[in-house]
Amino acid sequence: MSDSKTSATLRYTLMRFGIFAGCFFVLWGLVYLRVLPRGLGDSNLLWVLVLSVLISAPLSLIVLRKQREAMAEQIATKVDRAKSRLEENRTREDVQQADAQ
Template structure:
């Protein structure tokens, strides 16, 4: 579970930094409106997604390995239970 929270918090951090930068730049050059804030949000989401693909690759790999190991353990337990039922 630690890998999940680390990756999630890192993604949120990257998004927050991107949002602050894009919002700051929009305040300098453009007039503030509700529509502009939605565009800032969308642009920040896209930029943070692209950055996360490259910057957080190691954390994502750890998370994927963690999920795979957990799924393997669950599958083994299910198969073990199924074999125990067949024996009785």
């Protein structure tokens, strides 16, 4: 169970990077073919990077919904476990202090 939870984060990250890289190479090709305008001077790479971010971000929101939900579950589970451990430690400390008195 832990392996699938860990891989949810890794899978989301890799897929998000893949969408960005795909957008980057498609846009780079379109700029190279002069379908899209080039940047000013030497800013061509920056232009393609900015366009890639602007296109891949909303695309990732739509395409990677399931992976994002799996990651959210993973995080919520870890937070709940940490909260319960913290509460157990507090209760144990309270009992030890009561016994000491």
